[in-house]
Amino acid sequence: MPVRVGLIGFGTVGRAVARLLASGRDARARLVRVCTRRDGPARPDWLPATVDWSDRFESLLQPDIDVVVELVGGIEPAREWSHRAFLAGKSVVTANKQLVAEFGPELVSLAARQRRSFRFEGAVAGGVPVIRAVQDGLAGDRLVRITGILNGTCNYILTRMESDRLSFHDALEEAQALGYAESDPTADIEGLDARAKLAILCGVGFGIHVRPSDIPCASVAGVTADDLAHARANGCTIRQVSSAERVEGTPHMVKASVGPAVVPLDGPLARAHGCQNVIVVDGEVGGETVFAGQGAGGNPTAVAVVSDLIAIAEQRHRLLSPSCSSNVEANWPSLQPSSSKGSDSHA
Numbered sequence: 001m002p003v004r005v006g007l008i009g010f011g012t013v014g015r016a017v018a019r020l021l022a023s024g025r026d027a028r029a030r031l032v033r034v035c036t037r038r039d040g041p042a043r044p045d046w047l048p049a050t051v052d053w054s055d056r057f058e059s060l061l062q063p064d065i066d067v068v069v070e071l072v073g074g075i076e077p078a079r080e081w082s083h084r085a086f087l088a089g090k091s092v093v094t095a096n097k098q099l100v101a102e103f104g105p106e107l108v109s110l111a112a113r114q115r116r117s118f119r120f121e122g123a124v125a126g127g128v129p130v131i132r133a134v135q136d137g138l139a140g141d142r143l144v145r146i147t148g149i150l151n152g153t154c155n156y157i158l159t160r161m162e163s164d165r166l167s168f169h170d171a172l173e174e175a176q177a178l179g180y181a182e183s184d185p186t187a188d189i190e191g192l193d194a195r196a197k198l199a200i201l202c203g204v205g206f207g208i209h210v211r212p213s214d215i216p217c218a219s220v221a222g223v224t225a226d227d228l229a230h231a232r233a234n235g236c237t238i239r240q241v242s243s244a245e246r247v248e249g250t251p252h253m254v255k256a257s258v259g260p261a262v263v264p265l266d267g268p269l270a271r272a273h274g275c276q277n278v279i280v281v282d283g284e285v286g287g288e289t290v291f292a293g294q295g296a297g298g299n300p301t302a303v304a305v306v307s308d309l310i311a312i313a314e315q316r317h318r319l320l321s322p323s324c325s326s327n328v329e330a331n332w333p334s335l336q337p338s339s340s341k342g343s344d345s346h347a
């Protein structure tokens with residue numbers, strides 16, 4: 001039995017997810033219903049006739065849906081929808097970094113209480129499967145540092161300034177013309193987008209809930225082509241770097257920041273070109289591990305979302321198998337952030 005999917009939000013990522021599910025490439029997830037705003041986009045021709053089209057969120061709480069996929073963005077009503085979905089017995093998949101950064105622990109707890117899944121691979125670094133890699137692949141280590149290029153827009157701007165000596169303004173205009181930057185680029189340039197992702201990585205990698213607003217950010221808008229040329233002359237370049245590390249000896253304390261930083265040209269962070277993202281994690285035992293790839297865009301993020309759906313399908317399959325029934329608890333997602341009230345995040 002495939003997981004039956006109800007999707008809300010039919011923009012860049014929502015459409016790409018619907019296309020991927022409609023392609024029938026994987027039988028483990030089936031798109032049942034798409035929910036848009038009443039005055040939202042028209043139903044596209046390519047959507048199979050078997051998929052319902054609705055303008056009511058409540059339609060996703062019907063018994064024929066197993067997983068609600070939220071691809072609208074923002075905190076509300078996404079948070080309320082997630083609550084209602086869990087309480088109606090659904091799992092939730094999202095790519096919404098603001099929601100997960102601010103309310104991840106609350107939603108993880110509610111999902112666990114309801115014995116449902118909450119997955120958000122697409123919320124950090126788009127198509128780079130860093131959440132699952134950290135949660136599962138590096139579970140045997142104790143991570144001490146996470147450093148990354150988490151905003152593709154800033155990386156595009158800085159690499160264009162570097163390669164063609166463009167001014168910040170011209171590089172930004174080019175990024176906007178190509179659709180890599182929003183018409184209001186504040187969240188990217190000032191670091192607000194990256195710090196939400198960094199906060200999520202702190203929760204997943206360190207098990208510590210860091211509020212995004214506790215992470216200090218510096219703007220990349222002050223970087224000049226001369227700064228980049230000077231850095232290059234010294235074997236370095238400038239990137240918007242997000243970094244977080246444990247404060248040893250003080251449990252639940254993290255030192256974190258986002259802003260322009262000089263990085264060596266031969267290091268992993270300098271190798272991110274254009275809109276790419278790179279995440280470097282340092283473990284106490286295993287040392288450095290690097291993840292890189294497309295940090296945004298409809299298709300890469302859709303792959304992350306559909307992979308979450310397949311993980312839920314696989315998990316359900318295992319749970320429904322009688323031989324695995326004693327492992328129910330152990331199989332739920334293992335994000336273990338402390339509550340925001342109880343933790344001492346420090347930036």
Ligand SMILES: NC(=O)c1ccc[n+]([C@@H]2O[C@H](COP(=O)([O-])OP(=O)(O)OC[C@H]3O[C@@H](n4cnc5c(N)ncnc54)[C@H](OP(=O)(O)O)[C@@H]3O)[C@@H](O)[C@H]2O)c1
Nearest residue numbers: 009010011012013014036037071072073095096296297301
């Ligand atoms: N784009 C990326 O590369 C990317 C990468 C990683 C993660 N994400 C995350 O993925 C999520 C979606 O991003 P996106 O780029 O796809 O955004 P988007 O293109 O703006 O799409 C959002 C869609 O949600 C619809 N919507 C808004 N309010 C709604 C409501 N009340 N009911 C139903 N639909 C509603 C919007 O409709 P209207 O057009 O009518 O407003 C729009 O079609 C966000 O959380 C974003 O942070 C995006």
